Amino acid sequence: MLRFTRHRASFLYCGVAPIGLVLASLASPASAQDTQTATPPAADTSAQDTEEAPVQDIVVTGSILKTDTATPSPVTTITVENLDQRGISTTQDAIQSLSANNGPALTNSFSANGAFAGGASAVSLRGLSTNSTLVLFDGMRAAYYPLADDGTRNFVDLNTIPDDIIDQVQVVRDGASSTYGADAIAGVVNIITKRQFKGLTGRVEGGISERGDASQYRLSLTGGVGDIDEQGYNAYLSGFYYRSEQLFNRQRPYPYNSDDLRNVCNDGTCGPNNVIDGLDGDGNYPGFSANTTNLGSTLYVAPFDSAAGVAAGRYQMLNPGVGCPRGTAYDLSAGDLADNPLAPTTVCQEDLTQNYGVITPEIERFGFSGRVTAKVGDSSEAYGELNFLQTEVSYDGLPSTIRGNAPAPFYFPRYSTSSNIAYYGNNTILQLPVYVCPRETQGACTAANGTINPNNPYADQGQTAAVIGRLPNLTEHNESRTRAYRFAAGIKGDLSDRWSYNFNATAMHMDLRRKNTGYVYIQHLLDVVADGSYNFLDPSANSQDVLDYLAPTAQATSTSDLVQAEGTVTGDLFELPGGPLQFGAGVSVRYEAVDSPSINSDINGGTERYYRLNGFATKGHRTVYSAFAELNAPILDPVSVNLSGRYDRYSGGLDNFSPKVGVKFTPIQQVVLRGTYSRGFRVPSFGEADATFPTTGYVTASRGIYPDSYLAQYGCTSEPNDYNTNCPTYIRNASYGLTTLGNPDLKPEKSRSWTVGALIEPIPGVSFTADYYNIKKTGAISAPNFAPAIAAYYTGQPIPDGYTVIPDAADTGTPGALPRIAFVQAAFINANTIKSEGLDFSASVDLPITNGFRISSQAEASYILKLSTTFPDGTVERYDGTLGNFNLTAGSGTPKWRGYWLTTLDFDDFRLSGTVNYMGGYDLSAMDQGGAYKDCGLSDGSVPCRVDDYVTFDLTAQIPVTDKFTFYTTVLNVFDDLPPLDPVTYGAHLYNPVQGGTGILGRYIKAGAKFSF
Template sequence: MRQSLAAKGERVPSGRIEKGVRLVKTSSITAFLRAGVAPAILGFALLQAPAFAQDVSPQAAGDAAENDTIIVTGSIIRRADAETPSPVTVVTIDNLDKRGVSTVQEGLQRIASNNGPALTNSFSANGAFAAGASAVSLRGLSTNSTLVLFDGMRAAYYPLSDDGTRNFVDLNTIPDDIIDHVEVLRDGASSSYGADAIAGVVNIITKKNFKGVSGRAETGISSRGDGAQYRLSLTAGTGDLEENGYNAYVSGFYYNSKQLKNKDRPYPFNTDDYRRICNDGTCGPNNIVDGLDGDNAYPGFSDVVTNTGSTLFVRPASALTGTQSGRYQILNPDLGCNRSTPYGLTPGELADNPAAPTTVCQEDLTNNYGVINPDIERYGLSGRITARVGDSAEAYAEFNFLQTKVAYDGLPTTIRGNAPAPFYFPRYSTSANIAYYGGNTVLQLPVYVCPRGTTVACTAANGTLNPNNPFAAQGQTAAIIGRLPNSIEHDESRTRAYRGALGIKGPINDNWTYDVNATAMHMDLRRKSDGYVYIQHLLDVIADGSFNFVNPAANSQDVLDYLMPTAQATSTSDLVQTQANVSGSLMDLPGGPLQVGVGVSFRYEAIDSPSINSDFNGGTERYYRLNGFAVKGSRRVYSAFAEVNAPILDQLEVNASGRYDRYSGGTDNFSPKIGVKVKPIRQVMLRGTYSKGFRIPSFGEANATFPTTGYVSNTASIFNDQYLAQYGCTVATFASCPAYIRNGTYGQTSVGNPDLKPEKSRSFTAGILVEPIRGLSFTVDYYNIKKTNAITTANNAPAIDAYYAGQDIPAGYTVIPDAPDTANPGALPRIAFVQSGFINANTIKSEGLDFGANADLAITDGIRWQSSLEASYIMKLETRFPDGSVERYDGTLGNFNLTAGSGTPKWRGTLLNTLDFGSFAISNTVNFFGGYDLSATDQGTGYKDCGLNDGSLPCRVKDYITFDLNAQVRVNDSFTLYANMLNMFDKLPRIDTVTYGAHAYNPVQGGEGILGRYFRVGVKVNY
């Protein structure tokens, strides 16, 4: 991994990060290595300018000694040499500006080593579990294996876990305008920081000193006139630490990004109709709700039962048994198909689908309602004061407040949808106005309606015929499906983060120094959801007839508010940490002083995230479609750590460190690390590390108070012939099974397990850095990370097999049957839910290479040419299970379950090039995101067998390359104007209809590219 320049609030000496090339992004070069044009491209790369992040060169490291000593991320020892055995990527604000990147969050999402199940802001618009947050996933090992620090101290977790299991720090809590730079340590660092640092560390370094006034105003918009962004900031500081003995500054900012909808982008990103996506004569399906498939054959009215757009359909049913008969029909033909196109079924289609209506409504939900990016509004205020204490000590105090609001619109309100726990739709008894469950999966309107609160049978004697039921006069109930045309689901999250930090450092004597820091952080997250039906209230308005289903627009606001009360919950997360260390020199070795550092730390962390949709009051006292996950827990951690740095020779340095952590629950862990740096000649440095680390079980994995559920489609592999015989089919003829079997899903419900053990890891790196001349350097680093005892959901196959074989369910599992098939009421129902606890079981391995190239050369006295390249290649990412089976993910859409189908491409990188003319600079960035195979072994396919492709796409989604252009003009010492043109050639993302994190494209590969060509202009002022 790369080690970087400063940590714990240390400012990098002038001439280091601020004046060098600091941001390496190597996208295209590594990708083009595979294409066989490496020499030409590498030559071009080295004729470019500063990039996104960079490894510190030996020459640059030597410069540090001329200025001051520094503390490096992953270390507690002050040193003059910034080069350590670990590789570090350094991200500076200056180079983010050159790339046209507006926020540090966005910049971190683009680093080459960020891969796999990263969490981006765009996921918020697609129902992400931790909506409103952003997190990186170094090495493809997920968000919970990357540790995020502020000035070397921990930050509070986001109150919602990623997928209900993974704790992470939200990058949206970064106060952009007080950030000096960010260091990304890309190897294990549990020996310095404890849990979660398995894949690496992101250390956000804030400004230590600021004097004067600076501000920024920026606006941006796409070439299509949408996706607008705005940014304003102002920072003011006074005092000079050297001259006045103090420095103080305050900073505030405002950022806003407007919602972007699918309808604002061209085909196929704006529609559910994929029939124009073709490959070798095979075209995609028409997924428009109630529409025809790609072969112009009606797929079966079971699709209508699942989704009906925003039109209500009804079908007659027996008031005694709930058995349906006849065809569905539009409840109110006068209203027709809302926001959709009517289609009359042909005689053949009607014959094949006895339940289908004669007219269906083809509604394109993506075109009508789809959201690409949510509304994002962020603002914050920060302040810091640093002061001399006595002759040589230095103390500081810092405070940050930041609020982020994320909001997006969803689909029309559904009155028929799966609740996130076992719940069946009711039918009504004709002898009593009472709903009962388990006999039908479709909501039914009763024959008679009575005033609310009626406890006796509702009959003709005390009630009236139901005005919403067109079959009431015949004594039949009405099975009703669909969505309400006059109500839209809307979700909003508001996060407030409060952070304070204090610290003091100084010399003990000529050889030893001390450093004491404390931080506290509190986050509160308010989730608010509107337009979701509260189940019991739906049953109430059905029973008393107070809701007008025939003409939903005629309902009063009071009735709508009763049916769909606002769902709201506030979650909190807290962290308190204190840390102290001393470091100094023991003796001189041939290569320099033998340095030792020791320290202790205490931290408290807690999460309290109640369910926004619990069933504590009963299965009907909750909402349709809102996830019910909840978690509450706290822990205290006591730690001691030490480090030794031994420059044995001028050419050989050895660094060893270790940390012991003790958790209040009784868990303890020791994490060692050793690193070696060898410099046989000045131009070459060899480096390597070996370490062990751990990840403590998350609060969601160990302390969930309400479980999380994911839904899995039924496939032939989960059944057996004996079971399917009840439905007149076999595994071999699964395609002919009833829709009840084929179109069903079952919920995988994961229950918290307080007896989980920590995940353990071992990792090693080996690399070389070559600097043939001053200002030109190359790096290659190999990494290998192995996690054991990886926490996962239990394999549900034994429970599923036992259920369908009619055997006893194994211990540790609970199987909940679904409602019976109305066409086969005597048959054993399919599975609705399988519940099991998290377990320590798997082994996960990530292995790959990092490449870097940096140039900073003077062309003439007034012109500098800078270039920086960073690329990462994943050789292998796989999970090995206890039975010996292996799932491999690199270069595919796996791990499908963790990445929302966004996958794990092998290559990723960026190349930034700049020509600096002094008062004018122009930069070009090449962004490269590798392609991948449309397969995922965790979805039952073989490795790279194209198993998720329906034939309408090539087996491999191609590489995605975009080009950005940025120009800066320094008008005078106080004003700088700049303009960006991102995605210069308006290259929209590669088409991928398999991933579900976004519509028809990969949200990680093409997350920013979906904006198309994008323009930003701004001004920076400094006084």
């Protein structure tokens, strides 16, 4: 929070760090404030000169009142200088590094691993997800990202921040619905742009990893004229360009670059070999499964028994002359063949992660901003601001699939060998028919009107062929292009010597173009199979026209709009013993809309869609009318009370009142005690209430969801060694889809939160803060807990009401066993209670040592005491310190600790900063995946039950060559410490993308120059 002494502003640092870091910072003199920022060296602020400094009125995020004192709410502030000291290039990266950001944050790197809202970045304060943190621009709302996180959670994309005109970012770390309305449950991030800029400044920066990859570039230029106070106006223009290159798993060392985890071992237990058709830990071929081999890029065929719905003989390479397009051939031994009646004599061992895995996508951003600010009359000031940003994110995927999730149950047609007529049955193996006919042929294709299928080696015997594998000459590619247009204008001034007004308006439009190539269109696949136009024998011989027909470009444009106008009046009512009684009131109206059509709708039938593209769609709009007020009462000199409240009315009939009370007590000048209590709310998102097509999220099936009674059908148990050695890849490599259905009758989520804390300044330039927060959400919107339905299916019990469980295709190796789950479906409900409580700490020291030299040090940390969900049946799931909420976080979990410690040595002509980044470890368990709290239930034993803490060290040097030119260089992750191994998290391969962050890049070197005239 910004803390101000009575006559002179002195910024206090508020942050987060483990206790050891807080204590250690005492060894390094620095200045402090309840902000997360390092302040520039300033004149001495000792008591003898404070009476001469002018009073500075400010507006702090979370309040509509001007104040020259600290507010009861804890507020973190990030400045441009703080970013430079830490070597952080973008405001998006800075917000992601907040210690209070935890759990289901959405990072840019997750875009390359199947995120629903690919191409976007979002913050999740307190582990309460992206939809419970409100992001503002200059105190006004911004348009939602057009594609919701997981198809349900509306959020503001941090990539739309115009970095080079940012003055600071303020983060309110408690509930703020009483000021801003919906979504401000866990806190508020307010991005504040520069009021004015004079002169010309620019920046050139480049970076590359020590391994010679993951390069990035940044260019910016800002110019402005005029002085508001002296000339009555200021105008500036700013533009920037940023690019970072795609990084592949194969560019990182083992085991991050491979699916073969046999050398990842712990206490004698080693990981599985998930390479397609790879050998087990003993060098044996563990078993052939069409379900797993299907994932490779080699095509295999087998004669098909249409009556039984299974392969009738051994698979073989469709074209042995082509061999293994990617991977290594392995000739099965006689023993291997005897144990695997369907296995081909030669298989292709293909490592998908090595060949195709992507760590970070390619990102290209550019934009421009302009602002004009001018005095109006003697006491008013008006401004107008325009921003445009474009972000393109792209990444490569896997070879194109000819068998997979649509993402809805779809069964390939089965052919009668006597008539060659297709009919649909319970089978997902694609078949090559005996005869092929021109596409315009009506009726059945027979010997009378067709020709023998050249792709089917069994056609001469009148036998259809089951074909598995991926198409080696087609690769999936994903692109998103976001354009954000924003205009804001406002005027503020004095109504009298005691009252002032402020009016602001903003309009923002976003359009998101999603473009996907290389995804097979199901009906077109059936077409080219039926007419023989696709050459399966030699895929490289297919013309571009055939490939374009088989995998036409999927493209959709989604839009999001926001228009808001807000006016406030504030002033002093009368004097109290501690100062003036301040009052403020305002009204607001806003319109928001999202139109996100499906890129993969089944409106024309189950075959008129693509494999592997999610079909989610939503469309909705609403108008919100609001009135709010705030009262700040300094009852006594050491005690002040702040009261605020807001009423919101939605066009759909929903309404809510959000009150808040804050108390600040200053027993002595060096100590401030503070506390707040508030109520807030979150309205159902457009995806939750208005989804026109449901969303399906795919979850990797963990060992913990299978009971031993179920695994016994497959000849194994859940014991780690036995599971890794004897369970077929059909089980080990399983994933299932969680399909959630929209519900227009949902009610708003309600929240109550309270904080208590202390800010201590024992001497000028030294500050400590500690705050406790407690947040409770009731009526939380979610799908019902899927675990009971999953457990009921695998134990043979009736499926609970409200759920639908859809089985997958049976394992060809054990066709009589109960199939694994393909999909679980349920509708959103208001049901759950979510609780989050924890502690924030900070310490900051900034004291001069000698003339021309000072040392400053700041540390901050957040500790989550407990994060849990209580379901309607009383079941409680606890997530802190584990991978839970697994479904919500993509298995990235909720580490308890997060923090950093920044120390700067500041000389007259040189500045050296070192930053220790810390994120705690966690247990490989998740209660929403079955099992108990911290039971290590998701571990396969190949790594310890607890994933290690992750600590990295960054070093930045700034060298002012002249007064107008500064050279700087940064080494991130100086000791080249890659993230700790995590074989469970599915947002990245073998590490946690939130915990690992940019650490997976390894030692990374950036250099740049800043100039100003």
